[in-house]
Amino acid sequence: MPETLTFDGDALHLLDQRALPVDVRYEVCRTPEETARAIKSLVVRGAPAIGVAAAYGVALAARRAMESGAAIDLALTDAHRILAASRPTAVNLFWALDQMRRVQRSLPGASSETLFDALAAEARKLQSDDVASCRSMGEFGASLFPAGARVLTHCNAGALATAGYGTALGVIRSAHRQGKIDRVFADETRPVLQGARLTAWELVNDQIPTTLITDSMAGFLMSRGEINCVVVGADRIVANGDVINKIGTYSLAVLAREHRIPFYVAAPRSTFDLATPTGKDVTIEERDPMEVLEFGGIRVAPVGVDVRNPAFDVTPFALVTAIICETGVAQAPIAEALIRLVALPFDPALDPAVR
Amino acid sequence: MPETLTFDGDALHLLDQRALPVDVRYEVCRTPEETARAIKSLVVRGAPAIGVAAAYGVALAARRAMESGAAIDLALTDAHRILAASRPTAVNLFWALDQMRRVQRSLPGASSETLFDALAAEARKLQSDDVASCRSMGEFGASLFPAGARVLTHCNAGALATAGYGTALGVIRSAHRQGKIDRVFADETRPVLQGARLTAWELVNDQIPTTLITDSMAGFLMSRGEINCVVVGADRIVANGDVINKIGTYSLAVLAREHRIPFYVAAPRSTFDLATPTGKDVTIEERDPMEVLEFGGIRVAPVGVDVRNPAFDVTPFALVTAIICETGVAQAPIAEALIRLVALPFDPALDPAVR
Numbered sequence: 001m002p003e004t005l006t007f008d009g010d011a012l013h014l015l016d017q018r019a020l021p022v023d024v025r026y027e028v029c030r031t032p033e034e035t036a037r038a039i040k041s042l043v044v045r046g047a048p049a050i051g052v053a054a055a056y057g058v059a060l061a062a063r064r065a066m067e068s069g070a071a072i073d074l075a076l077t078d079a080h081r082i083l084a085a086s087r088p089t090a091v092n093l094f095w096a097l098d099q100m101r102r103v104q105r106s107l108p109g110a111s112s113e114t115l116f117d118a119l120a121a122e123a124r125k126l127q128s129d130d131v132a133s134c135r136s137m138g139e140f141g142a143s144l145f146p147a148g149a150r151v152l153t154h155c156n157a158g159a160l161a162t163a164g165y166g167t168a169l170g171v172i173r174s175a176h177r178q179g180k181i182d183r184v185f186a187d188e189t190r191p192v193l194q195g196a197r198l199t200a201w202e203l204v205n206d207q208i209p210t211t212l213i214t215d216s217m218a219g220f221l222m223s224r225g226e227i228n229c230v231v232v233g234a235d236r237i238v239a240n241g242d243v244i245n246k247i248g249t250y251s252l253a254v255l256a257r258e259h260r261i262p263f264y265v266a267a268p269r270s271t272f273d274l275a276t277p278t279g280k281d282v283t284i285e286e287r288d289p290m291e292v293l294e295f296g297g298i299r300v301a302p303v304g305v306d307v308r309n310p311a312f313d314v315t316p317f318a319l320v321t322a323i324i325c326e327t328g329v330a331q332a333p334i335a336e337a338l339i340r341l342v343a344l345p346f347d348p349a350l351d352p353a354v355r
Numbered sequence: 356m357p358e359t360l361t362f363d364g365d366a367l368h369l370l371d372q373r374a375l376p377v378d379v380r381y382e383v384c385r386t387p388e389e390t391a392r393a394i395k396s397l398v399v400r401g402a403p404a405i406g407v408a409a410a411y412g413v414a415l416a417a418r419r420a421m422e423s424g425a426a427i428d429l430a431l432t433d434a435h436r437i438l439a440a441s442r443p444t445a446v447n448l449f450w451a452l453d454q455m456r457r458v459q460r461s462l463p464g465a466s467s468e469t470l471f472d473a474l475a476a477e478a479r480k481l482q483s484d485d486v487a488s489c490r491s492m493g494e495f496g497a498s499l500f501p502a503g504a505r506v507l508t509h510c511n512a513g514a515l516a517t518a519g520y521g522t523a524l525g526v527i528r529s530a531h532r533q534g535k536i537d538r539v540f541a542d543e544t545r546p547v548l549q550g551a552r553l554t555a556w557e558l559v560n561d562q563i564p565t566t567l568i569t570d571s572m573a574g575f576l577m578s579r580g581e582i583n584c585v586v587v588g589a590d591r592i593v594a595n596g597d598v599i600n601k602i603g604t605y606s607l608a609v610l611a612r613e614h615r616i617p618f619y620v621a622a623p624r625s626t627f628d629l630a631t632p633t634g635k636d637v638t639i640e641e642r643d644p645m646e647v648l649e650f651g652g653i654r655v656a657p658v659g660v661d662v663r664n665p666a667f668d669v670t671p672f673a674l675v676t677a678i679i680c681e682t683g684v685a686q687a688p689i690a691e692a693l694i695r696l697v698a699l700p701f702d703p704a705l706d707p708a709v710r
Contacts, residue, residue: 021657185663188647188655190545190569196647196656204659211661212647214545215571216603220668223605248571250578251610258609292543292551292567295650300543301551302376304559306566308540313575 001205004049004160005056007123010063012056014044017160017194021201031064032057032079039086039093042192046161047235047271048130051092054083055123058100062116072112076104088283089244089312090235091273096126127163132348133268133326134165141171141231141266141324145180150228152218154187155246156198157233157266167233167266169202171324176208183209185227189246190215191291191309215248222259230256234267234323241317241334242279247310253319262321269325269342279314287311356560359404359515360411362478365418367411369399372515372549376556386419387412387434394441394448397547401516402590402626403485406447409438410478413455417471427467431459444599444640444667445590446628451481485518487703488623488681489525496526496586496621496679500535505583507573509542510601511553512588512621522588522621524557526679531563539565540582542573544601546646546664570603577614585611589622589678596672596689597634602665608674617676624680624697634669642666 002024006013012029018041019025027043029035035057038044044053061079065072080097087093103122107115145151151172155161158169165173175181184203189195196212203210213221221227230252236244243249243265256263276282289307293299301307317323323330323337327344330337357379361368367384373396374380382398384390390412393399399408416434420427435452442448458477462470500506506527510516513524520528530536539558544550551567558565568576576582585607591599598604598620611618631637644662648654656662672678678685678692682699685692 022654186660187571188545190543190571193655200660201657204657209661211663212656213663214602214647215569216542216545216606217663217665217668219606219609220602220665221663223669247569247575251571251574251606254574254613255606255609258613292569295653298650298653299377300548301567302556302559305541305555306564308566308568308572308576310572310575313572314578 001159001202004163005044005053007056007120009120012053012060014038014053015160016043017045017198018042020197029057030060032061032082035060036082036086045194046156047090047092047233048162048167048268049160050087050090051096051270052123052127052130052163054086054093055096055100055126057083058097059116059119059123062112062119066112066116072115087285089285092270095270099126129348130163130268131165133346134162134167134170136326136346137167137266137268137324138165138170138174140329141264142174142178142180144262144264144322144324144329145175146228147180148182149175149180150183150185150226151181152185152187152227152230152252153199154195154232154249154252155189156194156202158199158202160198160202161233166202167268168231169199171231171264171266172208173206176206181208183211185211185213185218185221187215187218187248188212189248218252219255222255222261227261229262229264231264231266234265234271235312236282237265237267237272237323237338238276238279238282239274239335239338240278241320241323241338243315243317243320244279244282244312245315247313250313250315253315257319263319264322264324265320266324269327272338272342274338274342279316282314284313285311356514356557359518360399360408362411362475364475367408367415369393369408370515371398372400372553373397375552384412385415387416387437390415391437391441400549401511402445402447402588403517403522403623404515405442405445406451406625407478407482407485407518409441409448410451410455410481412438413452414471414474414478417467417474421467421471427470442640443638447625450625454481482518484703485623486520488701489517489520489522491681491701492522492621492623492679493520493525493529495684496619497529497533497535499617499619499677499684500530501583502535503537504530504535505538505540505581506536507540507542507582507585507607508554509550509587509604509607510544511549513554513557515553515557516588521557522623523586524554526586526619526621527563528561531561536563539563540573540576541565541567542570542603543567544603545570573607574610577610577616582616584617584619586619586621589620589626590667591637592620592622592627592678592693593631593634593637594629594690594693595633596675596678596693598670598672598675599634599637599667600670602668605668605670608670612674618674619677619679620675621679624682627693627697629693629697634671637669639668640666
């Protein structure tokens, strides 16, 4: 599978996820501005992938300052401001920027060259740690799956949403390796169709049996006993365990409970926002109405109609069976469980693919 | 608003609902075969409209036999067979064909001319009765709505799905005339987008404030208190009150109950199928996978992915607040209530628009 993002020491190459599955092409970002624009316009999406891309965006600011002789402190401050404003909901973005700022502060008065080397190294570490986290999540999550899993997923929480392997799709990949997957149902995930375009593409590439459905079909298939577990990713998980994820996740969680189907959320700890008490406290991004009014440049709705386009929704933890992260599985009482998993050490070198 | 269907004595003119809202054009059907093809390919859709179109399809068989001198009995038998095979789920189709057969049997040995006149008159009556039914449903339904209704609807149960005025949209139109509508939320209704293309178009034409959303957003808006009632149409209502309607209806009913929001179903008695005990006994049409794989001729999903495309789902009556038909409102105990409403007389001349 093509890499979600690569850094060649001078530029960040982002697999353009808007063009998939029809075209496999890369967008080249040489500045933090270009990186922020790529995040905003969904060239790269998925909370962990956004975090890693933003980290490289900061490294690119140092790289450009190194070349132009611009003041490095100012360049990095600008980069943080621009990247932080790219998308409001996924907390991994802010977490990754924090990691970069920590590195910067550890080198007061350093030259642009020194800072670039340190920041690029940190971004690379965030990237490889993210893959290791996904593999660890995969192991923890797969152990929860039933044999003969007929698993529903929503949006894309795959290799494309991360530095590789995926969160929800990482769990599915690990379960598939263990022979536990009978079939995956992929919600198409309107309006941007990440499920149809990205998740189906990843799973077909991996030769995992996959059925594409529209978002409105999940409830019916559950009622007919065709789905026996659900796993999704997350854009933010707050202190009380509420999950902020792609619009439609909440409805699936309600439907899963109605049918007594386990509902799992897989997300690295960089997605945790334990400083925010509940899901109600999170800003939900409203995106461009044209995403709903048009499809592939074709107008589908009449002129004069209003549109709502919230990109995410809030799933109360009461509807979640378990949250899976790289250090384990969190269940009720969830606030304590999340704190415990954050405190546990995680050694990326203990990647289960290597062990 | 353009007419959904008109008969000029020689041909049936169907507003091509596949082209809306971009183009307003008519498909001309001169034979039962052309009519069946138009039903199958969604030129005309919506349970009551399908019924009326099929009735005209039978009249067209008599018309053509009258011109060609073909054997009228054989021509009508063929027409019934072809039209009955066009779509399996909406029961109004079979009900309308039964009405036509009743007329035919009342005129044994009649000439093609006599039969055509009688069948065309019957089809015209089914058409005008359907509009009167919708207006009556509108009155009954509107009385149930709260003031300041923020009502969600799914698919298109409007003038376009009927001979005019609409079932669910008829209730919304009547409630709007009574000043009760604050806003309508229209689910876009993938895969065929009847909500975006047809419902939004009808409501914008009527200057009713309308917000288009994707199917996955309804739950989130309910959780934020932005929706306070739901009304949908039906393709079939069986003896125990189970409602067969557009895929996605069941999920909305589960979500409505979760948020204690009333969930209404509006459908004429021609939609009732009291000979079928439960929703589980109804054949659910699976349509062409391309409806899910493509949009507007643009491929959205990778080659190699499987697809499910059930056109309808089953909502147990336990999730339905009330069923509204032209003779009143049915609530639990539902089996008895449906029988009572079927037995009540309905005089189309008492159209509430006329009273």
